[in-house]
Amino acid sequence: MKLGSLKEGGRDGTLIVVSRNLQRAVRADAIAPTLQRALEDWSNVAPRLNALSQALNEDRAEGAFDLDDAVLAAPLPRAYEFVDGSAYLPHVERVRRSRGAEVPESFYTDPLMYQATSAGFYGPRDPILASSDEWGIDLEAEVVIVTDDVPMGVGAATAAEHIQLVGLVNDVSLRNLIPGELAKGFGFVQSKPRSALSPVFVTPDELGDAWHDAKLHLPMRTWINGAWFGAAECGVDMQFSFAELVAHVAKSRPLSAGTIVGSGTIANEDTSKGASCLAEQRTVETLRDGKASTPFLKFGDTVRIEITDAAGSSLFGAIEQTVTCQPPRG
Template sequence: MKLGTLRAGGRDGTLVVVSADLGHAVVARDIAPTLQAALDDWDRTAPALAELATALEAGSVEGRFALRIEDLAAPLPRAYQFLDGSAYLAHVERVRRARGAEMPPSFLEDPLMYQAASDGFLPPVGTIPVSSEEFGIDFESEVCVVTGDVPMGVGPAEAANHVQLVCLVNDVSLRNLIPAELAKGFGFVQSKPRSALSPVMVTPDELGDAWRDGKLHLPLLTWLDGERFGAPEAGADMQFSFHELIAHAAKTRPLAAGTIIGSGTVANQDESLGASCMAEKRMLEIIRDGKPSTPFLSFGARVRIEMLDGAGRNIFGSIEHVYEPYRR
């Protein structure tokens, strides 16, 4: 099933069940007022939401309405935490090689992960405000999962039972602010503003055979100003599955229901499939030419991120934004 959140209804919006073709929806208030409330009581709410989804597809549910994507907030307008990994070592290796550094052997066994902003996510369509182009504006096209309650010390095999939903994210990055922040030794703050989630989140069963072994085996499409920027295969070259990322995050603490785990920038060894962020394209130019030739984003740039199933149907809806100057 597919779940979304209407902007109406306060900071956490109003939970809706969305049809498979993203064309219609029905409010699920009688089951749970918000998606977070549904996740908090998933054993009870998931079967009821699935039953409502079946009725929606059959056209037999009262309150069915035509859905406009622009009426949606992020499926989780705010989350208890967003832990973003870096599971694609092709991306990590290129970034390090471009600055003359080798990838430590430990990266093959120990995932990179940081605590990202989660107190608010941008709506899936609209604008992304940034204070200055000098910050080095970039996008990062990623896959995410949302967990239920995860016990501390869970292993990867058990973690598989705690993946409740899957979605996409544009992990907005301000590249020119990153070096100074990392040099302090405490990680990202100013260089990682609010990100944008896809219009809907889906249960793993909605993905069929494309979801297996804790990975989503479909191309992740990114478009920049109407032209294809990249289409790497999200299931290929993923060093750490989502099950392993969850286990890594839960090694010393439990994870609350509604925790978002990100894959990091999707990248393949096959460079012909394109990239999922401007930084990687620039790194490849540095490796090839000794310097980057592609600038970071300017105001007015339009980025679209989406994933299609084998029949060409949009699974999560499209994340689509124009970057603009921030105004109070």
Template sequence: MKLATLNNGSRDGQLVVVSKDLTRYTTTDIPTLQFALDNWDTATPALQAAYQQLNEDKSVGESFDPEKCYSPLPRAYQWADGSAYLNHVELVRKARNAEVPESFYSDPLMYQGGSDSFIGPRAEIHAQPEWGIDFEAEVVVVSGDLKQGATPAETAKSIRLIMLVNDVSLRNLIPAELAKGFGFFQSKPASAFSPVAVTPDELGDAWKDNKLHLPLRVTLNDKLFGFPNAGQDMTFDFAQLLSHITKTRDVAAGTLVGSGTVSNKQDNLYGSSVEHGGVGYCCLAEVRMYETIETGKPQTPFMNHGDTVSIEMLDEQGNNIFGTITNKVNTQY
């Protein structure tokens, strides 16, 4: 099934069930997505029944407008973002002539982001150009409750929903923060999630091995910027990422875990871009790393006022699965 949260003026919005083709929605007695996640076994029958009726009867429901959506979880108890595509990490390290530590291949990188509020899927990014405004297109899972020490086999069963995210990064603020030895904070502002969250069964054969095997499409200022396959070159699957965060703690229903920037292995700068026949990129930092490695310095600028990024994923028939994230930069807020 497909779920979204409409902006009804309240902080947590109104949970709605969205038709498979994303054209219509209906409500149930279940008020919010967090309530559904907290009561998953008892809530899902009613949600599933509403979903089935929407898809079988075109007269049911109201017109669905992503412009009126919050992120599916407007706020969450936890937002933990991994870096599961080590090609991205390898490029960053290579650009500064540093080796990737061997532990990175067996122990996932992860940071804990702010989750008290997210921006909407069609909201503006408020930031200053000197901060180095970048987008990061990723896949995200939403978990149920998990106990400390949960194994990947156990965490795989707890994956309730899947979404996309634009994990906004302020690249020029990152080095000074990391140099303090205490991680990201100001350099990681509010993220934007896809209008719609879907259950794993909606993805069919594209969801296997706890990975989503479809291209993630990124458009920058109406030009295709990248479409790497999210199922390729993912060193750690979502079950492993979830197991990683349960090592020292219980995990509450509604926890969000991101994949990190989707990145496929490519040969070089002049073969990796969409224009040169490659699959492109899911963030500006990655093309800037290629440029630094091959030309000595980055040439592609970060985002500025008015720049717009769109992120979406299509199924094999070309249907939009999650709706489209579209965020415009406003430096004059």
């Protein structure tokens, strides 16, 4: 099934079930008012949502309406946790090599992750807001999963059973702010603004054979200003599966239902497939030509992120955003 949230009913939106073709939807607030509440009682709520999804797809759901992406909030407008990884080895190796640094030996056996911004997510059509386009505004096209309650200390096999939803995120980075923050040795704050989520999250069974080994095996398609930018394969060169990422986070603490875990920027060893972030493209250019030629995003630029199935149908809907100036406030 496919689930989304309307921009109504407060900060956490109103839960809706969305048709497989993303054309129709029906409110599900009689079952659970929000997606967060549904995840907190998933074993009881999911069968009822599945029944509503079946009715919607068979055109027999009462109250169904045509879906307009403009009215959609993020499926989870805010989450208790968003923990982002960097699971693609080619991306880590290139970025490190471009600045003359080695990949730590531990990376090959221990995931690289950080605690990301989760207090609010942009909807799929909301703008990317920044006060200056000199900050090095960058898209990062990633896959995310959402868990139910995960107990502390789970292994990867058990962690896989707690993955309930899959979606996309544009994990925006402000590249020119990152070096100064990392130099302090304490992580990201200003350089990681709010991210945008795909129109819907879907249950893994909805993905068929494209979901196995706790990885999504489809290309991540990205466009900038309408021009093709990349179609990196999500299931290729992913050093750690989502089950391993969840287990890594839960090593020393339980995870609350609604925790979002990100894959990190999709990247392949084969650079002909393009990139999923500008930093990756600029790194390839630097290693090849001695300098980067692709600029970061400027005000007015647009980005589009989408994954389609083998038949060309959109699975999660598209994230489409315009970079917009929000002047500093007093």
